[in-house]
Amino acid sequence: MTGSREAERPEPSIPARAQAEPGTVHLVGAGPGDPDLLTVRARWVLETADVVFHDALVREAMVSSLPKSTEVVDVGKRVEHKTPQSAINERLVERARAGDAVVRLKGGDPFVYGRGGEEASYLAERDVPFAVVPGVSSVIAAPGVAGIPLTHRDVASRVTVITGHETPEKEESALDWAALADDVASGATLVMVMGVRTLDRNVAALCEHGVDGETPIALVERATWADQRVTRATLSTVVDRAAAADVSPPATAIVGDVVAHRDAIEDVLRPFEPA
Incomplete structure (x- = not known):
């Protein structure tokens, strides 16, 4: 599923400055686990994203309430289902270049032992715009x-x-x-x-x-x-x-x-x- 869906997003109550941008990857911190500790900015970005790639430690409650039009992809690094970091990097670039508003949802804060720095470097090297939404670190x-x-x-x-x-x-x-x-x-x-x-x-x-x-x-x-x-x-x-x-x-x-x-x-x- 590619291409931005301008007609389906965003909700009028979400400020334009806080909406997920088409063609951009948003590195978002999910906090320690409880949905109530997700920041307001993170929730707004999630609710206006086209696709969300999330980690294994992200609670189901955080993504189950997203709009039905949002594509949710589990890229967790569990032992039984381990998505290589290289594959995650490539998918972020692919979807952003296709015009989607992309969210990479990571447990805690994306820049605290979350490989957010690696993903940011990968995106920058390929001239893919990205934004960072900090999260509450464990x-x-x-x-x-x-x-x-x-x-x-x-x-x-x-x-x-x-x-x-x-x-x-x-x-x-x-x-x-x-x-x-x-x-x-x-x-x-x-x-x-x-x-x-x-x-x-x-x-x-x-x-x-x-x-x-x-x-x-x-x-x-x-x-x-x-x-x-x-x-x-x-x-x-x-x-x-x-x-x-x-x-x-x-x-x-x-x-x-x-x-x-x-x-x-x-x-x-x-x-x-x-x-």
């Missing part, structure tokens, strides 16, 4: 809904975010585990995304470089989803507790003294109620 959302402040005036004044896919044994790793350990030991907050499968190695690397085993850590699974869970532990106990609780991706790990803040407010913190 880096912020997961600690937030769990009652864990990433910074606290009395505890932590800086935050470091890494991907857990990087393992300590990887040759020429981009991660400096000694520096990360020093940061945590000095009171900084460390956030690890996509690190469930490498949790044991990442925790071991921090401890081997001097972080106290009693340092608190929390694992927030499926933040803002109906089955959200929080597993609280210390670095010395988290691997066993995660195994016992059968923690599974997607999950965000927060390491540092700020995690203890949850203990003081947990009893009065209302759970996040997803749409």
